[in-house]
Amino acid sequence: MAASISLSDITIRTYLQPGDIGYITYLHGLLYRQEYNLGIAFKAYVAAGLAEFYQQYTDDRNRVWVAEHNGKIVGFLLLMDRGDAAQLRYFIVTPGYRGLGLGKKLMDLYMAFLHECGYTTSYLWTTHELTKAASLYQSYGFQLSQEKESTDFGKALIEQRYDLAV
Template sequence: MQPAVDLNDIHIRTTLQPGDIGYITYLHGWLYSREYQYGVAFESYVAAGLVEFYQQYDAARDRVWVCEHQQKIVGFLLLMHRGEAAQLRYFILHPDYRGIGLGKKLLELYMDFLRQAGYRASFLWTTSELPTAVALYKRHGFMLVEERPAVAPFGKNVTEQRYELRTN
């Protein structure tokens, strides 16, 4: 069991370092397999998205938040430019670091950068299996705009959901 951790014990950096893309891919594969029975295709999907982010990275329009505790990545969030809108992607917290306010802190940092970078809209895709995350998105003004059944890349039947936010 992980000892109690305070939010102030977490270091959040906004740059990618060697090993981050691989570790975030691993963390998604490990956690989503364990908690939601997603398959290897999901891990591959995450890896491809992270590579896409890296290849088109623009420091003025894109951002990562890498959460570390004792030099181990324990959380992650990414803002990726998509034309005039920003896409929220790869929001993940290691289970031992949930419930300390880290998710709320990451989404606040996301919202701050969203405004600072001048975005008027943001969107994200998730699944109906993640009600805790959805509640956090809704508290920040994201609204459900689309639902559709999906199998790929999850390896099982899920309902994908698209949430959108207008900042003006």
């Protein structure tokens, strides 16, 4: 699919619509099961985090970027207000849309909003298996700051925290 479309074919909106939270939860559960063999505990974690985001949402300090092609969500990222810090969460690009520059575009939008809001730091959590994502984060200045062994998502892995000083 990526060969027949370009980044200009994808629209990005910055608001949630009915169905988005459920679909983003589903998408994470599906893709992370297929690609990393994560269990239902991961999907529950995503659902709880998205519910928390929605409950504490304000336009001035939080943001979503929902990437769509022909009405279908193909990418997602959010910035969650954590006081002085912004948390990057739920960054995903579906397989048929990888390699188009969509991930970089979403990160550019994240960084612009981060600066616009005056956050002093940003952070994210990922796992050791997501090496391409970690490489992208590092290209924006995020640095690995913490690692911990975990079985929280149904298998043994190393959770990693990346921090950015703005």
